[in-house]
Amino acid sequence: MTGLRVVDFDYDLPAELIAQQPQAERGQSRMLVMNRATGTVRDSAFAEFPSLLNPGDLLVLNDTRVIPARLYAHRTLRREREKPTGRIEVMLTEPASPQMPGAPSIPRPFAEWVGNDEPQPAGENLWRALVRPGRKVAIGEILVFPDSTGAVALEAEVLERGQFGERLLRFKPVDDFFAVLDRIGHIPLPPYIHRDDEAADRERYQTVFSHERGSVAAPTAGLHFTPQVLYALTTRGVEIARLTLHVGLGTFAPLRVEQVDEVRLHRERYTLSASAADAINRAVADHRRIVAVGTTVVRTLEHCALAADGRPLSPHSGETEIFISPGFQFRLVSALLTNFHLPQSSLLMLVSAFAGREQVLAAYRHAVEQNYRFFSYGDCMFLV
Numbered sequence: 001m002t003g004l005r006v007v008d009f010d011y012d013l014p015a016e017l018i019a020q021q022p023q024a025e026r027g028q029s030r031m032l033v034m035n036r037a038t039g040t041v042r043d044s045a046f047a048e049f050p051s052l053l054n055p056g057d058l059l060v061l062n063d064t065r066v067i068p069a070r071l072y073a074h075r076t077l078r079r080e081r082e083k084p085t086g087r088i089e090v091m092l093t094e095p096a097s098p099q100m101p102g103a104p105s106i107p108r109p110f111a112e113w114v115g116n117d118e119p120q121p122a123g124e125n126l127w128r129a130l131v132r133p134g135r136k137v138a139i140g141e142i143l144v145f146p147d148s149t150g151a152v153a154l155e156a157e158v159l160e161r162g163q164f165g166e167r168l169l170r171f172k173p174v175d176d177f178f179a180v181l182d183r184i185g186h187i188p189l190p191p192y193i194h195r196d197d198e199a200a201d202r203e204r205y206q207t208v209f210s211h212e213r214g215s216v217a218a219p220t221a222g223l224h225f226t227p228q229v230l231y232a233l234t235t236r237g238v239e240i241a242r243l244t245l246h247v248g249l250g251t252f253a254p255l256r257v258e259q260v261d262e263v264r265l266h267r268e269r270y271t272l273s274a275s276a277a278d279a280i281n282r283a284v285a286d287h288r289r290i291v292a293v294g295t296t297v298v299r300t301l302e303h304c305a306l307a308a309d310g311r312p313l314s315p316h317s318g319e320t321e322i323f324i325s326p327g328f329q330f331r332l333v334s335a336l337l338t339n340f341h342l343p344q345s346s347l348l349m350l351v352s353a354f355a356g357r358e359q360v361l362a363a364y365r366h367a368v369e370q371n372y373r374f375f376s377y378g379d380c381m382f383l384v
Contacts, residue, residue: 004260004326009352010343011364018192019377022204027226030379032367039359041366046224046380049337053291055237057335058283060276062219062296063242065210067092067178068185070197073143073156075136088143089132090156091188093216093249094269096126096168125171126159128249134165143169145184153184166249178213188216190376192342205376214246214269220339220376221294241279245270245296245320255344260325265346267319270300274315280332281312291335295347298333298354299324305331324350326357336383340367340374355383 023029031046053059069092131137139161145154154177160168174180187197187205197205207222209230233240250266257263280301283290292298303320304313323346336354341347352360363381372379 004357005258006255006260006263006344007258008260008357009345009348009361011361011368013343013368013374017368017371017374017378019373019375019379020193020195022200022223022377026204026208027224027229029224030372032363032372032379032381034355034359034363034381034383036355036359036383039356039362041363043370044382046229049224049382050229050232050236050238052382052384053233053236053238054289056239056286057289057291058239058241058279059233059291059293060280060297060301061207061209061222061225061240061242061293062245062300063207063209063211064215064219064244064246064296065213066187066206066215066218067213068181068187068202069093069216070186070188071145071154071181071184072186073145076142076144086136088137090143090145090169091130091132091216092127093130094128094246095214096128125173125177127156127169127171129167129169130165130249131167132165134167137161137167147184153180190217192375193377209242211242212244212246212271214244215248217247218376219245219247219294219296221337221380223377224337224380225293239279239283241276243270243272243276243297243300245300247296250346255346260349263323263325263346263349265321265323267321268296268299269317269319270303271317272300272304272313272315277313277315284312284332289334290332291337292333293337295336295338295341295350298336298350301332302328302330324353326353328353330354337380338383339376339380340364340372340378342375351381351383 027046029046031044031049032041033044034041071090073088073090075088137158139158141158143156144152147153154174155172156169158167159170171177187201189197189201205218207219208225208227246269248266248268250268255263292301299320299322302324303322338351341351
Protein backbone atom coordinates (compact mmCIF):
# COMPACT_ATOMS: atom_id res chain seq x y z
CA MET A 1 0.00 0.00 0.00
CA THR A 2 1.44 3.37 -1.05
CA GLY A 3 0.49 6.93 -0.24
CA LEU A 4 0.16 6.45 3.52
CA ARG A 5 1.66 9.17 5.71
CA VAL A 6 3.21 8.73 9.12
CA VAL A 7 0.49 10.97 10.58
CA ASP A 8 -2.10 8.47 9.34
CA PHE A 9 -1.02 6.33 12.31
CA ASP A 10 -1.74 8.95 14.95
CA TYR A 11 -4.22 8.69 17.81
CA ASP A 12 -5.08 10.68 20.92
CA LEU A 13 -3.65 9.30 24.15
CA PRO A 14 -4.12 10.97 27.55
CA ALA A 15 -0.80 11.14 29.34
CA GLU A 16 -2.24 9.51 32.44
CA LEU A 17 -2.72 6.24 30.51
CA ILE A 18 1.02 5.83 29.92
CA ALA A 19 2.07 3.25 32.51
CA GLN A 20 4.87 4.56 34.73
CA GLN A 21 5.19 1.43 36.86
CA PRO A 22 4.65 -2.27 36.21
CA GLN A 23 1.71 -4.05 37.79
CA ALA A 24 2.26 -5.16 41.37
CA GLU A 25 2.69 -8.72 40.06
CA ARG A 26 3.42 -10.11 36.62
CA GLY A 27 0.51 -11.50 34.69
CA GLN A 28 -2.09 -9.10 36.11
CA SER A 29 -2.44 -7.01 32.95
CA ARG A 30 -5.61 -6.53 31.00
CA MET A 31 -5.76 -7.87 27.46
CA LEU A 32 -7.79 -6.63 24.50
CA VAL A 33 -8.65 -9.52 22.16
CA MET A 34 -9.20 -8.58 18.53
CA ASN A 35 -10.57 -10.71 15.71
CA ARG A 36 -8.73 -9.62 12.57
CA ALA A 37 -11.38 -10.98 10.22
CA THR A 38 -14.22 -8.95 11.72
CA GLY A 39 -12.44 -6.18 13.61
CA THR A 40 -14.45 -6.95 16.73
CA VAL A 41 -12.76 -6.54 20.11
CA ARG A 42 -13.53 -7.74 23.60
CA ASP A 43 -12.04 -6.91 26.97
CA SER A 44 -10.19 -9.70 28.69
CA ALA A 45 -7.21 -10.34 30.96
CA PHE A 46 -3.81 -11.83 30.22
CA ALA A 47 -4.62 -14.65 32.65
CA GLU A 48 -6.99 -15.94 29.93
CA PHE A 49 -4.19 -16.11 27.32
CA PRO A 50 -3.39 -19.86 27.64
CA SER A 51 -7.04 -20.75 27.10
CA LEU A 52 -7.05 -18.83 23.80
CA LEU A 53 -4.30 -20.99 22.32
CA ASN A 54 -4.92 -24.39 20.78
CA PRO A 55 -3.03 -27.63 21.32
CA GLY A 56 -0.39 -27.76 18.61
CA ASP A 57 0.02 -23.99 18.33
CA LEU A 58 3.65 -22.85 18.18
CA LEU A 59 4.32 -19.91 20.51
CA VAL A 60 7.54 -18.02 19.65
CA LEU A 61 9.34 -15.93 22.29
CA ASN A 62 12.27 -13.50 22.12
CA ASP A 63 14.78 -14.48 24.82
CA THR A 64 16.98 -11.37 24.60
CA ARG A 65 18.10 -9.83 27.90
CA VAL A 66 18.35 -6.10 28.57
CA ILE A 67 21.74 -4.75 29.61
CA PRO A 68 22.08 -1.73 31.98
CA ALA A 69 22.90 0.47 29.01
CA ARG A 70 22.24 3.96 30.45
CA LEU A 71 25.46 5.44 31.82
CA TYR A 72 26.53 8.81 33.18
CA ALA A 73 29.87 10.35 32.29
CA HIS A 74 31.93 13.52 32.54
CA ARG A 75 33.59 15.08 29.51
CA THR A 76 37.30 15.68 29.53
CA LEU A 77 39.59 16.75 26.69
CA ARG A 78 42.78 14.80 26.05
CA ARG A 79 44.88 17.82 26.98
CA GLU A 80 42.85 18.47 30.15
CA ARG A 81 42.20 15.00 31.56
CA GLU A 82 42.38 16.36 35.09
CA LYS A 83 39.41 18.68 34.48
CA PRO A 84 36.15 16.74 34.02
CA THR A 85 33.14 18.84 32.98
CA GLY A 86 29.35 18.54 33.32
CA ARG A 87 27.46 15.26 33.40
CA ILE A 88 26.62 13.55 30.10
CA GLU A 89 24.01 10.83 29.71
CA VAL A 90 25.21 8.00 27.46
CA MET A 91 22.86 5.34 26.13
CA LEU A 92 24.67 2.38 24.59
CA THR A 93 22.62 1.17 21.64
CA GLU A 94 24.65 -1.59 19.97
CA PRO A 95 28.20 -2.97 19.79
CA ALA A 96 30.25 -2.02 16.74
CA SER A 97 32.75 -4.65 15.57
CA PRO A 98 34.04 -6.16 18.81
CA GLN A 99 37.34 -7.97 18.10
CA MET A 100 38.18 -11.39 19.45
CA PRO A 101 41.70 -12.53 20.40
CA GLY A 102 43.40 -13.84 17.26
CA ALA A 103 40.30 -13.25 15.17
CA PRO A 104 40.45 -12.28 11.49
CA SER A 105 39.50 -8.78 10.35
CA ILE A 106 35.81 -9.75 10.31
CA PRO A 107 34.78 -10.23 13.97
CA ARG A 108 32.84 -13.21 15.24
CA PRO A 109 29.13 -12.52 15.76
CA PHE A 110 28.24 -10.51 18.81
CA ALA A 111 25.87 -13.26 19.97
CA GLU A 112 28.78 -15.68 20.42
CA TRP A 113 30.17 -13.79 23.40
CA VAL A 114 27.71 -11.26 24.75
CA GLY A 115 25.24 -13.86 26.01
CA ASN A 116 27.53 -15.63 28.45
CA ASP A 117 29.19 -14.79 31.74
CA GLU A 118 32.79 -14.99 30.54
CA PRO A 119 34.95 -11.84 30.75
CA GLN A 120 34.91 -9.61 27.69
CA PRO A 121 37.59 -10.65 25.19
CA ALA A 122 40.59 -8.42 24.65
CA GLY A 123 40.64 -6.04 21.72
CA GLU A 124 38.72 -2.96 20.66
CA ASN A 125 35.44 -2.43 22.45
CA LEU A 126 33.42 -0.16 20.17
CA TRP A 127 29.84 0.87 20.86
CA ARG A 128 27.31 3.04 19.12
CA ALA A 129 25.56 5.31 21.58
CA LEU A 130 23.21 8.24 22.03
CA VAL A 131 24.58 11.08 24.13
CA ARG A 132 22.73 13.95 25.78
CA PRO A 133 23.33 16.85 25.51
CA GLY A 134 24.81 15.81 22.19
CA ARG A 135 26.05 19.18 20.99
CA LYS A 136 28.69 19.27 23.73
CA VAL A 137 30.41 15.97 22.93
CA ALA A 138 32.98 16.34 20.14
CA ILE A 139 35.19 13.87 18.31
CA GLY A 140 38.39 13.22 20.25
CA GLU A 141 36.94 13.86 23.67
CA ILE A 142 37.33 11.36 26.48
CA LEU A 143 34.25 10.41 28.50
CA VAL A 144 34.95 9.30 32.07
CA PHE A 145 32.41 7.05 33.80
CA PRO A 146 32.68 7.07 37.61
CA ASP A 147 31.31 4.50 40.02
CA SER A 148 29.40 5.29 43.22
CA THR A 149 32.64 6.15 45.05
CA GLY A 150 33.78 8.59 42.37
CA ALA A 151 36.53 6.30 41.10
CA VAL A 152 36.86 5.94 37.32
CA ALA A 153 35.17 2.70 36.24
CA LEU A 154 35.25 3.17 32.45
CA GLU A 155 36.75 5.56 29.91
CA ALA A 156 35.71 6.00 26.29
CA GLU A 157 37.02 8.06 23.39
CA VAL A 158 34.57 9.64 20.93
CA LEU A 159 35.56 8.39 17.45
CA GLU A 160 32.66 9.50 15.27
CA ARG A 161 29.77 11.92 15.49
CA GLY A 162 26.39 11.31 13.87
CA GLN A 163 23.03 13.02 13.74
CA PHE A 164 20.60 13.38 16.62
CA GLY A 165 23.18 12.71 19.34
CA GLU A 166 24.64 9.52 17.85
CA ARG A 167 28.30 8.77 18.63
CA LEU A 168 30.77 5.94 18.13
CA LEU A 169 32.72 5.24 21.34
CA ARG A 170 35.89 3.24 21.91
CA PHE A 171 36.10 2.01 25.50
CA LYS A 172 39.42 1.53 27.24
CA PRO A 173 39.92 -2.20 27.89
CA VAL A 174 38.84 -3.60 31.26
CA ASP A 175 38.85 -7.16 32.58
CA ASP A 176 35.07 -7.64 32.34
CA PHE A 177 33.16 -4.86 30.61
CA PHE A 178 29.71 -6.28 31.32
CA ALA A 179 30.49 -6.76 35.00
CA VAL A 180 31.29 -3.04 35.14
CA LEU A 181 28.05 -2.23 33.32
CA ASP A 182 26.15 -4.30 35.86
CA ARG A 183 27.80 -2.26 38.61
CA ILE A 184 27.50 1.31 37.29
CA GLY A 185 24.84 1.12 34.58
CA HIS A 186 21.13 1.86 34.80
CA ILE A 187 18.24 0.00 33.20
CA PRO A 188 17.34 1.99 30.06
CA LEU A 189 13.69 2.76 30.72
CA PRO A 190 11.95 4.35 27.72
CA PRO A 191 11.77 8.18 27.63
CA TYR A 192 8.00 8.20 28.19
CA ILE A 193 8.52 6.75 31.68
CA HIS A 194 9.14 9.93 33.62
CA ARG A 195 11.10 8.61 36.56
CA ASP A 196 14.53 7.27 37.33
CA ASP A 197 15.05 3.55 37.18
CA GLU A 198 14.54 1.72 40.47
CA ALA A 199 16.01 -1.46 41.90
CA ALA A 200 12.82 -3.35 40.97
CA ASP A 201 13.29 -2.49 37.29
CA ARG A 202 16.35 -4.72 37.11
CA GLU A 203 13.96 -7.66 37.39
CA ARG A 204 10.64 -6.30 36.10
CA TYR A 205 12.09 -4.85 32.87
CA GLN A 206 13.27 -8.36 31.93
CA THR A 207 11.13 -11.26 30.74
CA VAL A 208 11.19 -14.37 32.92
CA PHE A 209 12.65 -16.24 29.94
CA SER A 210 15.38 -13.69 29.10
CA HIS A 211 18.76 -15.28 28.52
CA GLU A 212 20.87 -13.79 25.71
CA ARG A 213 22.29 -10.49 26.94
CA GLY A 214 22.37 -7.65 24.40
CA SER A 215 19.21 -5.47 24.22
CA VAL A 216 18.78 -1.86 25.24
CA ALA A 217 15.00 -2.26 25.50
CA ALA A 218 12.81 -5.13 26.60
CA PRO A 219 10.58 -7.11 24.21
CA THR A 220 7.65 -5.82 26.22
CA ALA A 221 4.93 -8.28 25.15
CA GLY A 222 6.96 -10.91 26.98
CA LEU A 223 6.89 -8.99 30.27
CA HIS A 224 3.40 -10.35 31.04
CA PHE A 225 4.50 -13.99 31.21
CA THR A 226 5.09 -15.85 34.46
CA PRO A 227 6.48 -19.36 34.96
CA GLN A 228 2.94 -20.43 35.82
CA VAL A 229 1.59 -19.14 32.48
CA LEU A 230 4.37 -20.89 30.58
CA TYR A 231 3.58 -24.12 32.43
CA ALA A 232 -0.13 -23.75 31.65
CA LEU A 233 0.70 -23.35 27.97
CA THR A 234 2.85 -26.47 27.82
CA THR A 235 0.28 -28.57 29.68
CA ARG A 236 -2.30 -27.40 27.16
CA GLY A 237 -0.16 -28.83 24.37
CA VAL A 238 1.27 -25.55 23.07
CA GLU A 239 4.80 -25.86 21.69
CA ILE A 240 7.21 -23.07 22.68
CA ALA A 241 10.23 -21.93 20.67
CA ARG A 242 12.73 -19.17 21.38
CA LEU A 243 14.70 -16.91 19.09
CA THR A 244 16.82 -13.87 19.86
CA LEU A 245 16.57 -10.34 18.51
CA HIS A 246 18.60 -7.70 20.34
CA VAL A 247 16.57 -4.49 20.43
CA GLY A 248 18.71 -1.51 19.45
CA LEU A 249 18.69 2.11 18.39
CA GLY A 250 15.50 1.90 16.35
CA THR A 251 13.46 1.70 19.56
CA PHE A 252 14.58 5.19 20.55
CA ALA A 253 14.77 6.87 17.15
CA PRO A 254 11.56 8.70 16.14
CA LEU A 255 10.45 8.59 12.53
CA ARG A 256 11.65 11.78 10.87
CA VAL A 257 9.99 11.38 7.47
CA GLU A 258 6.49 12.20 6.28
CA GLN A 259 5.69 9.27 4.00
CA VAL A 260 5.52 5.67 5.18
CA ASP A 261 7.37 4.57 2.04
CA GLU A 262 10.37 6.64 3.19
CA VAL A 263 10.76 4.92 6.59
CA ARG A 264 14.10 3.18 7.14
CA LEU A 265 14.90 1.28 10.33
CA HIS A 266 18.22 0.63 12.03
CA ARG A 267 19.66 -2.86 11.76
CA GLU A 268 19.22 -5.18 14.72
CA ARG A 269 21.06 -8.45 15.44
CA TYR A 270 19.19 -11.73 15.65
CA THR A 271 19.85 -15.45 16.03
CA LEU A 272 17.61 -18.29 14.87
CA SER A 273 18.71 -21.45 16.64
CA ALA A 274 18.52 -24.94 15.19
CA SER A 275 15.74 -25.90 17.60
CA ALA A 276 13.69 -22.81 16.70
CA ALA A 277 14.15 -23.31 12.96
CA ASP A 278 13.11 -26.95 13.29
CA ALA A 279 10.02 -26.09 15.34
CA ILE A 280 8.94 -23.42 12.83
CA ASN A 281 9.50 -25.70 9.84
CA ARG A 282 7.44 -28.48 11.45
CA ALA A 283 4.62 -26.05 12.29
CA VAL A 284 4.52 -24.81 8.70
CA ALA A 285 4.54 -28.36 7.32
CA ASP A 286 1.73 -29.36 9.69
CA HIS A 287 -0.30 -26.19 8.97
CA ARG A 288 -0.26 -25.29 12.66
CA ARG A 289 -0.71 -21.74 13.91
CA ILE A 290 2.44 -19.71 14.71
CA VAL A 291 1.79 -17.21 17.50
CA ALA A 292 4.34 -14.42 17.86
CA VAL A 293 4.96 -12.82 21.25
CA GLY A 294 5.84 -9.25 20.32
CA THR A 295 6.78 -7.27 17.25
CA THR A 296 10.45 -8.28 17.58
CA VAL A 297 9.45 -11.90 17.01
CA VAL A 298 7.29 -10.89 14.04
CA ARG A 299 10.15 -8.97 12.43
CA THR A 300 12.62 -11.81 12.95
CA LEU A 301 10.29 -14.52 11.66
CA GLU A 302 9.18 -12.57 8.61
CA HIS A 303 12.74 -11.49 7.80
CA CYS A 304 13.88 -15.11 7.91
CA ALA A 305 10.91 -16.21 5.78
CA LEU A 306 11.72 -13.58 3.15
CA ALA A 307 15.37 -14.65 3.10
CA ALA A 308 14.41 -18.33 2.79
CA ASP A 309 12.13 -17.53 -0.18
CA GLY A 310 9.87 -20.53 0.28
CA ARG A 311 12.55 -22.92 1.48
CA PRO A 312 12.65 -24.31 5.04
CA LEU A 313 14.35 -22.04 7.56
CA SER A 314 17.95 -22.76 8.49
CA PRO A 315 19.64 -21.85 11.79
CA HIS A 316 21.82 -18.74 11.47
CA SER A 317 22.67 -15.33 12.92
CA GLY A 318 22.37 -12.05 11.07
CA GLU A 319 20.95 -8.54 11.04
CA THR A 320 17.56 -7.26 9.98
CA GLU A 321 16.21 -3.85 9.09
CA ILE A 322 12.85 -5.17 7.86
CA PHE A 323 10.09 -2.57 8.00
CA ILE A 324 6.55 -3.97 8.01
CA SER A 325 3.68 -1.66 7.06
CA PRO A 326 0.22 -2.06 5.48
CA GLY A 327 0.46 -4.08 2.29
CA PHE A 328 3.05 -6.50 3.67
CA GLN A 329 2.36 -10.18 3.00
CA PHE A 330 2.89 -12.23 6.15
CA ARG A 331 4.40 -15.64 5.53
CA LEU A 332 4.68 -17.22 8.98
CA VAL A 333 2.84 -15.30 11.72
CA SER A 334 -0.85 -16.05 12.15
CA ALA A 335 -1.53 -14.56 15.61
CA LEU A 336 0.19 -11.84 17.64
CA LEU A 337 0.41 -10.85 21.28
CA THR A 338 1.67 -7.28 21.59
CA ASN A 339 1.55 -4.23 23.82
CA PHE A 340 0.03 -0.89 22.78
CA HIS A 341 2.48 1.21 20.77
CA LEU A 342 3.32 4.88 20.38
CA PRO A 343 1.42 7.04 17.90
CA GLN A 344 3.12 7.40 14.50
CA SER A 345 5.57 4.60 15.29
CA SER A 346 6.90 1.81 13.08
CA LEU A 347 5.54 -0.73 15.58
CA LEU A 348 2.01 0.61 15.24
CA MET A 349 2.45 0.35 11.47
CA LEU A 350 3.47 -3.30 11.85
CA VAL A 351 0.37 -4.09 13.91
CA SER A 352 -1.74 -2.20 11.35
CA ALA A 353 -0.22 -4.31 8.58
CA PHE A 354 -1.24 -7.43 10.48
CA ALA A 355 -4.79 -6.43 11.40
CA GLY A 356 -5.76 -3.43 9.25
CA ARG A 357 -5.07 0.23 10.01
CA GLU A 358 -8.65 1.35 10.57
CA GLN A 359 -9.45 -1.68 12.72
CA VAL A 360 -6.33 -1.23 14.83
CA LEU A 361 -6.94 2.49 15.35
CA ALA A 362 -10.55 1.72 16.32
CA ALA A 363 -9.26 -0.85 18.82
CA TYR A 364 -6.86 1.74 20.24
CA ARG A 365 -9.72 4.21 20.65
CA HIS A 366 -11.62 1.55 22.55
CA ALA A 367 -8.58 0.91 24.75
CA VAL A 368 -8.33 4.62 25.55
CA GLU A 369 -12.04 4.81 26.39
CA GLN A 370 -11.68 1.79 28.69
CA ASN A 371 -8.57 3.19 30.41
CA TYR A 372 -6.13 0.51 29.34
CA ARG A 373 -2.51 1.11 30.36
CA PHE A 374 -0.20 1.89 27.45
CA PHE A 375 3.35 1.14 26.30
CA SER A 376 6.15 -0.90 27.91
CA TYR A 377 4.70 -1.47 31.38
CA GLY A 378 1.13 -1.38 30.12
CA ASP A 379 -1.54 -3.84 29.01
CA CYS A 380 -1.58 -5.99 25.89
CA MET A 381 -3.54 -6.98 22.80
CA PHE A 382 -4.02 -10.43 21.32
CA LEU A 383 -4.77 -10.33 17.58
CA VAL A 384 -6.13 -13.56 16.11
